[in-house]
Amino acid sequence: MLEITGLTKSYGDLRVLDGVDLTVGTGEVVGLLGPNGAGKTTLVSIVAGLRRADAGRVVALGADVTADPGAVRDRLGLAGQELGIYPVHTVAENLRLFGTLGGLRGPALAASVEDLADALELTDLLGRRAGTLSGGQKRRVHTACALVHRPRLVLLDEPTVGADPESRLRLLQLVRRLAAEGATVLYTTHYLGEIEDLDARVVILAGGTVRADGGVAELVAGHTRREIVLRFDGPPPELDWPGARRADAALHLPAADPATETVRALQLLGDGRTRLTGIEMGRASLEQAYLAILAGSGSGSGSAAADRVAAGPSGGTAGAAR
Amino acid sequence: MTRVLAIARHDAIAMAREPAAFVTLLLTPALLMLFVKPLYRSVLAQSGDTAANGAELAVPAMTVMFAFFMVGIASEAIFREHGWRTWDRLRVSPLRDWELLLGKVLPSYLMVLVLFAILFGLGVGVVGFRVRGSVPGVLAILLVLAAVVVSLAMALCAVSASRRQAFAYERLLALVFAGLGGALVPVALLPDWLEVPARLTPTYWAMRGFGDVVLAGRGFPAVLPELAALGAFVLVFGGVAVSRFRMDTARQHWD
Ligand SMILES: Nc1ncnc2c1ncn2[C@@H]1O[C@H](COP(=O)(O)OP(=O)(O)OP(=O)(O)O)[C@@H](O)[C@H]1O
Numbered sequence: 001m002l003e004i005t006g007l008t009k010s011y012g013d014l015r016v017l018d019g020v021d022l023t024v025g026t027g028e029v030v031g032l033l034g035p036n037g038a039g040k041t042t043l044v045s046i047v048a049g050l051r052r053a054d055a056g057r058v059v060a061l062g063a064d065v066t067a068d069p070g071a072v073r074d075r076l077g078l079a080g081q082e083l084g085i086y087p088v089h090t091v092a093e094n095l096r097l098f099g100t101l102g103g104l105r106g107p108a109l110a111a112s113v114e115d116l117a118d119a120l121e122l123t124d125l126l127g128r129r130a131g132t133l134s135g136g137q138k139r140r141v142h143t144a145c146a147l148v149h150r151p152r153l154v155l156l157d158e159p160t161v162g163a164d165p166e167s168r169l170r171l172l173q174l175v176r177r178l179a180a181e182g183a184t185v186l187y188t189t190h191y192l193g194e195i196e197d198l199d200a201r202v203v204i205l206a207g208g209t210v211r212a213d214g215g216v217a218e219l220v221a222g223h224t225r226r227e228i229v230l231r232f233d234g235p236p237p238e239l240d241w242p243g244a245r246r247a248d249a250a251l252h253l254p255a256a257d258p259a260t261e262t263v264r265a266l267q268l269l270g271d272g273r274t275r276l277t278g279i280e281m282g283r284a285s286l287e288q289a290y291l292a293i294l295a296g297s298g299s300g301s302g303s304a305a306a307d308r309v310a311a312g313p314s315g316g317t318a319g320a321a322r
Numbered sequence: 323m324t325r326v327l328a329i330a331r332h333d334a335i336a337m338a339r340e341p342a343a344f345v346t347l348l349l350t351p352a353l354l355m356l357f358v359k360p361l362y363r364s365v366l367a368q369s370g371d372t373a374a375n376g377a378e379l380a381v382p383a384m385t386v387m388f389a390f391f392m393v394g395i396a397s398e399a400i401f402r403e404h405g406w407r408t409w410d411r412l413r414v415s416p417l418r419d420w421e422l423l424l425g426k427v428l429p430s431y432l433m434v435l436v437l438f439a440i441l442f443g444l445g446v447g448v449v450g451f452r453v454r455g456s457v458p459g460v461l462a463i464l465l466v467l468a469a470v471v472v473s474l475a476m477a478l479c480a481v482s483a484s485r486r487q488a489f490a491y492e493r494l495l496a497l498v499f500a501g502l503g504g505a506l507v508p509v510a511l512l513p514d515w516l517e518v519p520a521r522l523t524p525t526y527w528a529m530r531g532f533g534d535v536v537l538a539g540r541g542f543p544a545v546l547p548e549l550a551a552l553g554a555f556v557l558v559f560g561g562v563a564v565s566r567f568r569m570d571t572a573r574q575h576w577d
C-alpha cells in the first residue's frame with residue numbers, strides 16, 4: 001500500500017509537483033503517465049527516499065517515508081529511469097550484490113537470482129560483464145537488480161525503454177506476477193499499450209497535479225468517443241447522424257456501441273452502400289484518452305479535444321488493432 | 323556486517339578487474355627506489371653514515387611519497403559509484419550510510435597496505451633494504467600511514483563535487499607533502515625555515531619515524547610520537563570526512 005497526499009516539490013522556482021494525491025493498493029499496479037518533465041521521476045524518487053518533498057506525506061507499507069526516508073528500504077525495489085549497474089561486474093555479481101544487501105543469503109539468494117534471470121531472460125547472460133551487454137539487456141539487468149530481494153513496494157521508472165517486444169511482454173508478465181504475489185507496484189511508461197495490457201489503474205500527472213485517475217476502460221469511455229468509419233469510393237454521402245463528420249473519402253460516425261449501430265448506419269445509407277469500400281469500428285485506445293485529457297483540462301467526452309482525437313481514422317484503427 | 327563485506331567484496335572485484343592503476347602505482351616508486359638509492363647513499367655518507375647503502379632512505383621515501391598518490395584508490399571507490407549511477411541504488415538499499423562508507427574504506431585500506439607490502443618486499447629483495455632497529459616499528463608506521471591515506475581520500479571526497487576536483491587536490495597535496503615532508507629531499511637538507519611547515523605534513527612524521535627505526539636502529543617506543551602525530555592526521559582528515567560528507571550530494575565522476 002502506498003498513499004501519497006498533497007505532495008509538493010519545487011526545484012528552485014520550478015514547481016514540479018503541486019499537491020499530488022495518489023494511492024496504490026496492495027497487489028495493485030498503477031501506471032503513472034504524463035508528458036516529459038511532468039514530475040514522474042521526481043515523485044518516484046521522493047517515494048524511494050532519494051529526494052525530500054517540500055510538503056505532503058508519503059506513507060509506504062505503513063511507514064511514513066516523508067518523516068523517515070529509510071523506513072521501507074528493506075522492502076523497497078527501485079529501478080530508476082537512469083541505468084545504474086556495475087559494468088565491470090558480471091550480471092550474476094550485480095544481482096547477488098543487491099540480493100545480499102536486501103537480506104537474502106545462500107540458497108534463497110541463488111533461487112531468487114535464478115528465478116529473476118529466468119523471468120527476464122538473463123539466464124544465458126549471467127556470466128557476462130554487464131558493461132558488454134546491449135542497451136535492452138542492460139535495462140533488464142537494471143530492473144532485475146531492483147527486484148532480486150523480493151521487494152513489497154516496487155517502483156519501476158520506464159523499465160521497457162529500449163526493450164524488444166518479447167522482453168516487453170516478459171516484463172509485463174513479471175509485473176503482473178509481482179502484483180499477484182502482493183506487491184504494490186508503481187509503473188511509469190510512455191508506452192500506453194503496456195498499461196492497457198496490464199489493465200492497470202492509470203494516473204496521469206501533468207502540470208504538477210493528477211489530471212486523471214481511473215481504470216483504463218473508465219478513462220477511455222470518459223474521454224474518447226467510439227466511432228464507426230465508413231470508407232467510400234469517392235466523396236462520402238450526407239448522412240443524418242448526430243456528430244457525423246465527412247472527410248475526403250470517409251464518413252466518421254460517433255457511436256456508443258459501434259457493433260450494433262453499424263447496422264443502423266448501413267440502413268440509413270441506402271443507395272450510398274454501393275460505393276462503400278470499407279467499414280472500421282474504432283475501439284478508442286488509452287492513447288486517445290490520454291491525449292484528450294492532456295489537451296483539454298481533463299473534462300468529459302464532449303470536449304473539443306476528445307472529438308479531435310477520436311476523429312483521427314488512424315487512431316481509431318490503432319485502437320481496434322490492440 | 324554481511325552488508326559491509328558484500329560491498330567490500332564487490333569493490334575488491336572491481337579493483338581486480340581494472341588493475342592498470344595499481345601497476346603504475348607500483349612500478350613508478352619501485353623504479354625510482356633503484357634510481358635514487360645511490361643519491362641517498364652519498365647523502366648518508368656525507369652525514370657520517372658510511373655503512374648505509376641508500377636503500378634505508380630510498381625505500382621508505384618513495385613509498386611514503388607514492389602513498390599519497392594512492393589516495394585515488396579510495397576516492398575512486400566513491401566517485402565511480404556516481405559515474406555508474408549505482409550510488410543512488412545503494413542509498414535506497416537497506417545499507418546504512420556507515421556500512422556503505424566502511425565497505426568502501428576497508429578494501430581501499432587493504433589495497434594500500436598490499437601496495438606498501440609489495441614495495442617494501444621489493445625493497446628487501448631487490449634494493450637491499452635492511453631495518454637496523456624495530457621491525458614492528460616499521461610495520462606500525464605503515465599501518466597508520468595507510469589510514470592517513472584513506473582518511474585523506476574520504477576528506478577529499480567530502481569536499482569535492484567531482485573526481486576531477488578531488489584528483490586536483492590529490493596531486494597538489496601529494497607533491498606538497500613529498501616536497502616539504504622529506505620524501506624527495508631529506509628534511510635535514512631543506513632550508514631551516516621549512517622545518518615548521520614540514521611538521522604540518524604527515525610525510526614528515528612518517529619519514530622521521532622510519533629514520534628512528536631504520537637508520538638510527540632504535541626500538542618500537544621511539545616511534546610512538548610519530549605514530550601519535552600520524553594518528554592525529556587520521557583524526558583531522560576523518561573528522562573533515564565525517565562532518566562534511568553528504569550521502570545525497572550529486573557527485574560527478576570525471577565529467
Ligand atoms: N535535480 C533537478 N534539478 C532541477 N530541476 C530538475 C531536477 N530534476 C528534475 N528537474 C525538473 O523537474 C521536472 C520534472 O522532471 P522529472 O524527471 O520528474 O520528469 P518526468 O515526468 O520523469 O519526465 P520524463 O518523462 O522525461 O522522464 C523537469 O522540468 C525537470 O527539468
Ligand SMILES: [Mg+2]
Binds near residue numbers: 040041157
Ligand atoms: Mg522520468
